[in-house]
Amino acid sequence: MGLTKCQSTRIGDPATNKGISGGEMKRLAFASEYITDPMILLCDEPTSGLDAFMAQSVVEVMQNMAQHGKSIICTIHQPASEVFEMFDHICLLSAGRVAFHGTTAEALTFFEETGYPCPMNHNPADFFIFTLAIDPSDEENCKVRSDVICTAYGKSARAEEIETIAKYRKPNIHDQSLRTAQELMKTKGVCQSPYRVGWCIQFEALLRRTLISTIREPLVFVARLIQVFATAALIAIVFYQQPLNQAGLKNINAALFMIILVMTIINTYGVIFVFCSEIPIFLREHWNGMYSTDAYFLSKTIVELPFMIFYAILFDAMVYYAVGLVPDLMHFLWCVLISIMVANASASFGYLMSTICNNLVLALAVTPPLLVPILLFSGFFLREEVTPWFWKWAKYCSWFFYGCETLFVNQWMPILDIDNEKNETLFLADGEQVLMFFGYEQKNFQVDLISLLILVVLIRIMAYFFLLLKTYGRK
Numbered sequence: 001m002g003l004t005k006c007q008s009t010r011i012g013d014p015a016t017n018k019g020i021s022g023g024e025m026k027r028l029a030f031a032s033e034y035i036t037d038p039m040i041l042l043c044d045e046p047t048s049g050l051d052a053f054m055a056q057s058v059v060e061v062m063q064n065m066a067q068h069g070k071s072i073i074c075t076i077h078q079p080a081s082e083v084f085e086m087f088d089h090i091c092l093l094s095a096g097r098v099a100f101h102g103t104t105a106e107a108l109t110f111f112e113e114t115g116y117p118c119p120m121n122h123n124p125a126d127f128f129i130f131t132l133a134i135d136p137s138d139e140e141n142c143k144v145r146s147d148v149i150c151t152a153y154g155k156s157a158r159a160e161e162i163e164t165i166a167k168y169r170k171p172n173i174h175d176q177s178l179r180t181a182q183e184l185m186k187t188k189g190v191c192q193s194p195y196r197v198g199w200c201i202q203f204e205a206l207l208r209r210t211l212i213s214t215i216r217e218p219l220v221f222v223a224r225l226i227q228v229f230a231t232a233a234l235i236a237i238v239f240y241q242q243p244l245n246q247a248g249l250k251n252i253n254a255a256l257f258m259i260i261l262v263m264t265i266i267n268t269y270g271v272i273f274v275f276c277s278e279i280p281i282f283l284r285e286h287w288n289g290m291y292s293t294d295a296y297f298l299s300k301t302i303v304e305l306p307f308m309i310f311y312a313i314l315f316d317a318m319v320y321y322a323v324g325l326v327p328d329l330m331h332f333l334w335c336v337l338i339s340i341m342v343a344n345a346s347a348s349f350g351y352l353m354s355t356i357c358n359n360l361v362l363a364l365a366v367t368p369p370l371l372v373p374i375l376l377f378s379g380f381f382l383r384e385e386v387t388p389w390f391w392k393w394a395k396y397c398s399w400f401f402y403g404c405e406t407l408f409v410n411q412w413m414p415i416l417d418i419d420n421e422k423n424e425t426l427f428l429a430d431g432e433q434v435l436m437f438f439g440y441e442q443k444n445f446q447v448d449l450i451s452l453l454i455l456v457v458l459i460r461i462m463a464y465f466f467l468l469l470k471t472y473g474r475k
Contacts, residue, residue, distance in 0.1 A: 003027055010216070023054035030061050036196050036289045041065065043074035052080045059083050076125075084125040094132040095143070097150040102158055114152045116145075195289050202291040206299035214303055224270055224311065231262050232315045236322035243324075245419035246427050249434060255323045256411060257380050260403040262315065263339050267308055267346040268353075268371070272363050274300055275354040275467060286471055293468045301351065301460065308347060312339040326414055334410045338403055341452040345399035348459035349374075355466040374398045379405065379438050399455055402448040405440045413442055 003024060011028065012019015020028065026046055033041060043062065047055035059079075062072045063086050076083075084090075085104060092099040092107070100107050108118055111131065118127045132149065134142045153159055195202065214221075239255040242248040275282075282296055316336045321327065325335070353370070357363035376382055377391070378400030395401040412431030420427045428434050435441065 003031060021054070022050050023057050026050065026054070026058045027061055030058070030065070032285075033288065034065060038070070038288070040071045040073065043072065045075050045077045047079065047083070048077045052083075055080065056083050056086075059086050078129070079125045081123040081125065084123070092128055092132060094146040094150055095134070097146075098153060098159070099132055099146070099149050100128075100153050101162065106158070110153065110156070111149070114149055116149070195292060199292065199295055202295040203299060206291060206295055207302065210299050210303045221307070224266065224307070225314075228262075228266060228311045228315050229318070231266075232318035235262070235319050239319075239323045241322070241324045243419070244415065244417075245421050246424060248324075249418055249428060252323065252325065252411065253380070253408070253434075253438075255319070255325075256407045257378070257404060259316070259319060259335070259339060259407065260342055260378070260400055261375070263312060263342045263403075264346040264371070264375075264400070266311060267343045268350040268367065269364075270307075271304055271347045271350040272354050272367065273360050274304070274351065276357060276360040276363055279358070279470065282467075283470065293471055294464065297464050297467055301347075304347060305344075308343045309340055312336060312343050315339065325411055328414070331410055331414070335407065338406045338410070338449075338452075341449065341456065342399055342403040344456045345403075345452060345459065348456050348463060351463035352459055352466065355463045355470070375400050377401060378403075379440065383439065396451070397455075399452060402452045402455070404438075406445055406448045406452075408435060408438060408440050409442050409445045 006020050006024050010019045011025070019025075030041075030043075030046075041062075046058050046062070050058065062074065066072045066088070076087075087104060089101070089103055090107060091101045100110055102110070104124065107128065108124060111118060111128070116131050118124055132146055134146065235255060235258050239251055239258075242251045242255070285291065286293060286296070313336055316332070316339050320332050320335055325331070349371075350367075353363045353367050357366060373394060374397070377387075377395040377398045379395060380400070412434045415431030415434075417430055418428055418434075420429070428437060432442075
């Protein structure tokens with residue numbers, strides 16, 4: 001394909017940054033299709049927008065593929081004479097009728113016999129176009145000329161030969177052969193995969209491509225890093241070193257809720273674009289037999305996992321001790337683990353929105369109203385005893401609920417005394433009373449962690465099936 005010299009060059013985007021040339025871009029498109037070894041290749045104006053040299057190089061690639069047993073069918077836009085001569089057969093259409101079908105040499109002979117000889121030193125392709133085109137300024141004569149040529153071809157021996165083949169061929173031969181082959185495969189226990197390589201090779205290639213694509217976009221990483229750092233710094237400053245008294249416990253609870261909220265927002269919106277922007281590319285490559293849906297989905301989600309863990313550790317490291325939470329390493333590590341679990345649940349929700357919606361604008365519009373009920377049923381805003389019975393189940397679908405309960409248990413169970421410096425009549429004396437106030441229980445700690453994990457898996461499976469559903473909409 002002649003792409004060796006640019007194998008380490010970015011493809012680029014003509015609108016934003018420089019990449020490979022137009023000819024290399026066209027050859028790369030052929031290489032991408034050829035990698036699955038198709039028997040037939042349909043190309044729509046592959047030389048459009050290229051100069052004569054680049055157009056010839058692209059057609060040479062097509063010719064080379066045809067010489068290796070492939071059937072190449074393409075439309076061509078104003079080819080140069082050298083390019084035109086490279087085609088084995090041409091089909092000329094005019095006003096919906098076939099004007100000619102055969103070799104380029106036969107085309108010149110046919111037009112000459114019809115009374116329209118091609119001038120000397122004239123590009124045959126341009127001659128055919130001008131002869132068959134309908135000029136608005138001379139529409140009547142052009143239509144007559146086109147009709148004469150199409151009628152002449154319809155009466156030619158070549159056209160009659162094609163009609164005879166089409167008339168007397170047996171259309172059921174292919175179906176019978178296909179059924180016989182399928183029966184033999186079943187008898188011998190052969191199961192042919194629609195993909196050219198095994199699952200492991202697919203996954204490895206996709207994982208490497210996704211990782212390279214992520215590394216090549218450092219601005220995205222830096223932007224999210226600044227987002228995490230700035231948010232953590234703001235929370236650390238606002239809630240700095242809260243005392244263990246009646247006023248301080250309210251602020252500590254707010255800080256704990258903010259940890260869950262920030263992890264949700266950063267990770268939901270951080271991955272919501274992942275599938276939206278790549279759906280057309282994914283569908284094309286998947287339908288061409290390059291890789292399976294599960295290999296693609298896993299590669300995209302696994303690459304994001306280290307970044308989620310890193311952001312959660314960075315955020316908690318800045319917030320945890322600054323706010324004045326339990327100064328114990330194990331409690332800090334539990335807080336980090338809970339944040340990572342919440343981050344993954346949020347990312348799963350982002351993947352779900354990304355696979356359901358067809359574009360990023362729609363996903364960004366739909367996500368906020370769907371996050372509101374998940375947030376409301378966290379137990380932080382709405383007390384369970386005053387929640388209508390038909391809404392009580394909703395908290396079990398909320399990672400906010402599991403995240404808040406585990407974080408609150410992690411923070412308040414070791415606290416045996418909370419100051420009541422203002423001698424208030426109604427006050428919370430210790431951490432256990434704080435948990436009771438919100439309806440949280442220590443015994444649910446392990447169950448909540450398991451529930452978070454289950455929620456991560458279930459939502460991600462839903463996202464996968466919505467992505468899989470898109471692959472069935474081809475026809």
